[in-house]
Amino acid sequence: MRILHTSDWHIGRSFHGHSTLDALADVLGALVEQVRVHAVDVVIVAGDVFDSAAPSAACYPLLTGTLAALADAGARVIVTSGNHDSAARLGFQSALLREEITVVTDPLAVGSPVTIDDAHGPVHFYGIPYLEPAIVRHLWEGVELRSQAQTIGHAMDLVRRDLAARGGRSVAIAHCFAAGVEATPGVEREIRQGGLDNVPLPVFDGPDYVALGHIHGRQQLSDRVRYAGAPVHYSFGEAGKPRGSWLIDLDATGLASVQWLDLPVPRPLVTLRASFDDLLGDPAFDAHVDQWVRAEYTDSTPQIDPMRRLQARFPWCATVAHTPAEARKDDGLGYARRVRAARDETEIIDAFLTHVREGEGASDAERELIREVLDARAVTEARS
Known part of the structure; x- marks a missing residue:
C-alpha cells in the first residue's frame, strides 16, 4: 500500500496581510498530481486543515475541491482535525462526503479504525483528532487526563488495544508536540497545559507508521514517526525549510520505505539585512525582487516611510525592521x-x-x- 502523509494546510491563513488561498490552491494542485503520478492509495491529512475555528466562506471550496480531486486521482482520503480547526465545522458534513473521504473529528471514534485492504490484507488507520484534555476528560471515566501527554497516551492505548484484537498492519494519525521535535518560534500555536506539553516518543509505539501534524517543518523523530509540515511557508521563520509530503510504502510485513516528495514554493522567503541605501540600490539584491522580503536596515537612525520606499524595489516586501548595526550606548540618562x-x-x-x-x-x-x-x-x- 502506498500512502501520502500531509498536514497543516491552514486554509484561510494570511501572510502579513496577504491572502494565501491562491498560492495554497496551486500547491495542493501539485499534491494531487503527486498522488496521480505515484499511484497513491491513501492520503492522510494530519490536522489543522483550516487556520481558524470559523473559516471564511472562500475557504470551503478549496477544501472540498481538493478532497474531491484527491479521490478522483484514485486515493482514499483520511482527514483529522487539529487545534486550529473547529471539529464541529470540519466534521458536520462527513456523513455526506463520498465514501472515499473520511473525516475524523469525534473523540469517541479513537480506537475505531478506517480499514483499507490491499493485496496483503487489511491496513488499519487510526485517526486521533486534536484532544483538548479539559474538554474530553469527561468522556473516559476513571482516566486522568490533565495533559496532552496523558491524553494522547490514553488514545494510543485505545489504538493498541483494538490493534491487538484485530491484528495486521496499522497507521496512527495525531496532532501534537512530540518529544524531540524542533518547533519554529512564533509559528506553531503551542498546545499547552501549564507549559509546553510534549508527548514522549514511546507513546506512539505499536503502529507501523505514525503521521503527525502541528509542526510546520518536515521532521523525522524515528523511522516510523514523522511530521510532514505545512505545504506552504506561513512565516519568515520557515524560510528555507522544504515543503512537501512523505510517501510511505507498506509491504506484507509493515513499513517498507519512506520517501520525501518536494512541493513547489510559490514565492520564496528571504531576509535581507543591509544599510537602507544598499537595500534600495545594491545590484546584489536584484535576485530577490520577486520574493517575499523581510527587510532589516542597519542605519543608526530610523528612515522616513521605509515600507513604501522598499516596496518600490521589492513589490513583495512584507515587513521592515530597523536593526542598527551598532548597539545603542546607554549613558544611564533618561x-x-x-x-x-x-x-x-x-x-x-x-x-x-x-x-x-x-x-x-x-x-x-x-x-x-x-x-x-x-x-x-x-x-x-x-x-x-
Missing part, C-alpha cells in the same frame, strides 16, 4: 534628565533627537540648521 540638563534650546532639541534615534543626537549639519532656525525665530520675536 529623556527627562537630558532635557533638565540642557542649557539652551539647541541642547533640548539634541536631547529629543538622542531619545528618538536611540542614542544618536544631531549631526553637525543638523546642529547648524537648528541654530539658523532658532536665530531666525529670535530675530522675528525681537521685531515684534
